[in-house]
Amino acid sequence: MYCGKNTGRLIGALFIWLLMVPVACGPKSRSENGIRLVYWSANNQSEINLARMVVEEWNRLHPEVQVVHQPVPEGESSEEVILAAVVGKTTPDVYSNMWPGDIAFYVRAGKLLALDQFADFDSVVQDRYNPEVLEQMRSPDGHIYHLLWKTNPIMMLYNKKLFREAGFEKPPKTYSGYLQAGVRICRDLDGDGYFDRWLGVTDIRARWRDRLFDFYPLYIAASGGKTFFNRGRLNVDTTAARRVFAFFQEIFRRQYFPKLVPSGGRDLFLAEQVASRITGPWEIARLERLKPPDFEYGFAPIPVPDGQTGPFYTYGNPKSIVVFWNTKHPKQAWKFAAFLISRMSDFRLLTVASQLPYRKGLLDDPLFRPYFEKNPMMVRFARQVPFTRAEDNVPELKEIFDAISQEFEACVFYGAKSPRQAVEDMMERIRLLLPEEEKGGAAVEGE
Amino acid sequence: MKESKSGWPFVLPYGLHFAVFMAFPIAFSFVLLFHRWDVVSPMEFVGFRNIVTLFHDRLFFRALLNTGVFLLIHIPLQIVVALFLAEMLNRRIRFRGFFRAVYFMPVVVSGVVVTMLWSQIFALNNGLLNQLLGALGLPKLPWLTSPTLAMPSIAIMATWKNVGLYIVLFLVGLQSVPRHLYEAADIEGASSWQKFFHITLPMINPTLFMVVILSTIGGFSLFIEPFIMTGGGPMNSTLSAVLYIYKQAFDFYRMGYAATLGFFFALLVMGVVILQRKLVEREIAY
Numbered sequence: 001m002y003c004g005k006n007t008g009r010l011i012g013a014l015f016i017w018l019l020m021v022p023v024a025c026g027p028k029s030r031s032e033n034g035i036r037l038v039y040w041s042a043n044n045q046s047e048i049n050l051a052r053m054v055v056e057e058w059n060r061l062h063p064e065v066q067v068v069h070q071p072v073p074e075g076e077s078s079e080e081v082i083l084a085a086v087v088g089k090t091t092p093d094v095y096s097n098m099w100p101g102d103i104a105f106y107v108r109a110g111k112l113l114a115l116d117q118f119a120d121f122d123s124v125v126q127d128r129y130n131p132e133v134l135e136q137m138r139s140p141d142g143h144i145y146h147l148l149w150k151t152n153p154i155m156m157l158y159n160k161k162l163f164r165e166a167g168f169e170k171p172p173k174t175y176s177g178y179l180q181a182g183v184r185i186c187r188d189l190d191g192d193g194y195f196d197r198w199l200g201v202t203d204i205r206a207r208w209r210d211r212l213f214d215f216y217p218l219y220i221a222a223s224g225g226k227t228f229f230n231r232g233r234l235n236v237d238t239t240a241a242r243r244v245f246a247f248f249q250e251i252f253r254r255q256y257f258p259k260l261v262p263s264g265g266r267d268l269f270l271a272e273q274v275a276s277r278i279t280g281p282w283e284i285a286r287l288e289r290l291k292p293p294d295f296e297y298g299f300a301p302i303p304v305p306d307g308q309t310g311p312f313y314t315y316g317n318p319k320s321i322v323v324f325w326n327t328k329h330p331k332q333a334w335k336f337a338a339f340l341i342s343r344m345s346d347f348r349l350l351t352v353a354s355q356l357p358y359r360k361g362l363l364d365d366p367l368f369r370p371y372f373e374k375n376p377m378m379v380r381f382a383r384q385v386p387f388t389r390a391e392d393n394v395p396e397l398k399e400i401f402d403a404i405s406q407e408f409e410a411c412v413f414y415g416a417k418s419p420r421q422a423v424e425d426m427m428e429r430i431r432l433l434l435p436e437e438e439k440g441g442a443a444v445e446g447e
Numbered sequence: 448m449k450e451s452k453s454g455w456p457f458v459l460p461y462g463l464h465f466a467v468f469m470a471f472p473i474a475f476s477f478v479l480l481f482h483r484w485d486v487v488s489p490m491e492f493v494g495f496r497n498i499v500t501l502f503h504d505r506l507f508f509r510a511l512l513n514t515g516v517f518l519l520i521h522i523p524l525q526i527v528v529a530l531f532l533a534e535m536l537n538r539r540i541r542f543r544g545f546f547r548a549v550y551f552m553p554v555v556v557s558g559v560v561v562t563m564l565w566s567q568i569f570a571l572n573n574g575l576l577n578q579l580l581g582a583l584g585l586p587k588l589p590w591l592t593s594p595t596l597a598m599p600s601i602a603i604m605a606t607w608k609n610v611g612l613y614i615v616l617f618l619v620g621l622q623s624v625p626r627h628l629y630e631a632a633d634i635e636g637a638s639s640w641q642k643f644f645h646i647t648l649p650m651i652n653p654t655l656f657m658v659v660i661l662s663t664i665g666g667f668s669l670f671i672e673p674f675i676m677t678g679g680g681p682m683n684s685t686l687s688a689v690l691y692i693y694k695q696a697f698d699f700y701r702m703g704y705a706a707t708l709g710f711f712f713a714l715l716v717m718g719v720v721i722l723q724r725k726l727v728e729r730e731i732a733y
Contacts (some may be wrong), residue, residue, distance in 0.1 A: 080697075086487050105700075109487035190580055194572065204592065205678030208698065258572055259592040261676060399699050410682055416593070 142234035316388025534618035620654030
């Protein structure tokens with residue numbers, strides 16, 4: 001028993017040593033030769049390749065500020081990983097895969113650096129963004145905390161053969177035209193009394209994020225490019241919202257979309273069981289890899305209410321670059337963030353990662369032209385870039401989408417409410433979620 | 448005194464585990480009851496506001512009701528199926544060991560895998576069950592897309608997943624019933640049903656109680672199935688209490704409110720278990 005004291009000391013010493021190891025091995029902000037920044041990118045291979053290339057270039061040009069690149073650590077989602085990093089104060093200096101819907105949440109907590117505090121901010125951003133995009137990036141406190149980096153404009157993917165067989169060279173642009181296509185496309189192929197081929201498909205679970213890929217793009221399109229807030233105050237175009245609810249309700253009433261809960265089974269679009277899907281350009285690489293021979297597909301603008309004329313807006317599904325609050329070198333981190341959105345880095349984003357920079361005049365720039373000549377499928381998305389909208393910059397965004405999702409489910413998938421009632425209930429729920437200063441006036445009634 | 452000190456290093460691992468993973472979270476959750484906290488911003492003291500909100504939260508009570516519906520279907524179904532199969536597997540049948548292993552297999556398979564498998568079985572258009580109904584000339588059923596059918600469908604799946612464990616428990620109970628009781632009953636001319644209701648059932652009462660308790664606690668923690676299969680829908684009909692708490696905590700970062708719901712829910716489960724103990728547990732001796 002004489003060893004008890006020594007054993008206790010030994011365990012104590014071991015415990016303290018274990019605690020100190022991560023601290024000792026953690027990143028240092030100042031390298032031997034100068035300043036050292038840590039940059040996290042998305043962790044898919046194409047963006048890792050891109051990040052390595054851009055960082056190599058930066059390090060060559062800026063030997064005094066060396067950037068270390070790391071892909072964002074694996075997790076259920078990058079949003080969760082970032083949250084854990086913020087809580088644990090292990091964030092990088094610069095991160096380039098931030099969901100703009102989270103910006104307001106982190107701004108409220110004081111975890112992001114205001115980028116417009118830097119003297120050269122205006123000169124950096126003026127070549128890249130239209131004034132209305134800059135306005136959308138602005139937080140209610142008047143500052144800009146993120147740079148919209150890349151965008152995946154949400155459009156309608158369609159099966160050319162199925163639409164051609166139904167008598168449409170291209171998918172119809174309006175709600176009534178789309179429903180008309182449903183009459184000819186939806187088929188009971190095995191004679192069991194149920195459709196086996198549908199006009200389209202969407203996830204019918206009432207999860208808030210699913211509404212970003214059915215209700216939200218169609219709402220932005222139907223409202224002519226509005227989101228839910230204007231200058232930090234609630235400003236929903238309830239007429240547009242009602243129209244979208246009514247359109248989807250009619251689709252499900254006619255059973256043109258299956259009541260489908262995705263279960264990891266086969267891809268109904270590739271199996272030619274659904275003729276269209278609301279999605280983004282990331283599908284191209286997947287379809288090219290998996291499509292059967294002679295499978296023809298294309299992208300078209302998402303449908304809009306009858307009589308509406310262009311330009312046709314949509315949801316941009318963007319990602320942003322941010323600088324975290326605890327960086328020891330804010331000026332250098334900003335310089336690197338600005339480097340990431342330079343014309344040359346945007347060119348690499350396009351050519352290496354096949355992702356569209358959130359940059360105006362993409363198709364007019366001679367630097368980008370050869371890429372689009374080689375990848376004509378991306379031209380349609382590039383044309384859409386100026387007409388995309390991001391999520392609103394409010395901390396309650398997820399709860400707002402949850403409220404929309406609940407009402408959308410009741411009205412559209414189960415026909416339990418009229419579109420008018422569902423939108424009224426949706427507005428009531430949203431107002432309950434918001435603090436007084438964000439509630440705004442009456443909702444906007446579209447024409 | 449020296450002797451007692453030397454024991455500390457040996458209990459240190461458990462002590463650390465208890466402190467880090469049990470005592471601290473419970474104490475921290477209790478603190479959260481009175482705060483608003485979104486994980487990244489500093490905590491804000493809100494007094495009893497979370498508790499007041501709870502009693503006005505219709506969706507939480509809907510989630511409790513849904514969990515109750517699940518338990519009402521799941522527990523009796525689980526007991527009947529497990530007891531029936533245990534009774535069968537307690538007899539001298541061929542391949543008894545094989546069947547015992549097969550029934551236990553779903554218990555060790557990941558809940559996520561089982562749920563994804565059953566999502567395909569329940570699928571409306573191409574699901575196995577609806578193909579079977581179609582072959583019999585019957586209409587397709589919206590197993591997961593009908594507010595009425597979705598929770599019973601999940602209860603069926605959960606029963607399939609867990610029944611193996613309860614079969615094993617019942618088998619242990621059945622094998623502990625003294626043979627002479629059945630022999631005496633045979634001499635008295637008792638039928639099989641009489642033997643089952645008057646000997647087997649009373650004698651396995653402790654096992655029955657354990658199965659009821661375990662499946663009640665397991666049922667109250669219903670999460671993976673609705674999270675993956677339905678997301679709580681259709682129209683919140685499969686929104687379980689734990690799923691609702693999870694959404695509040697990890698979708699909306701309302702940690703204080705989620706902790707309040709968690710405490711309330713834990714008290715509720717404890718109350719139900721105490722009630723069950725009074726209703727189910729019997730001391731039987733022959």
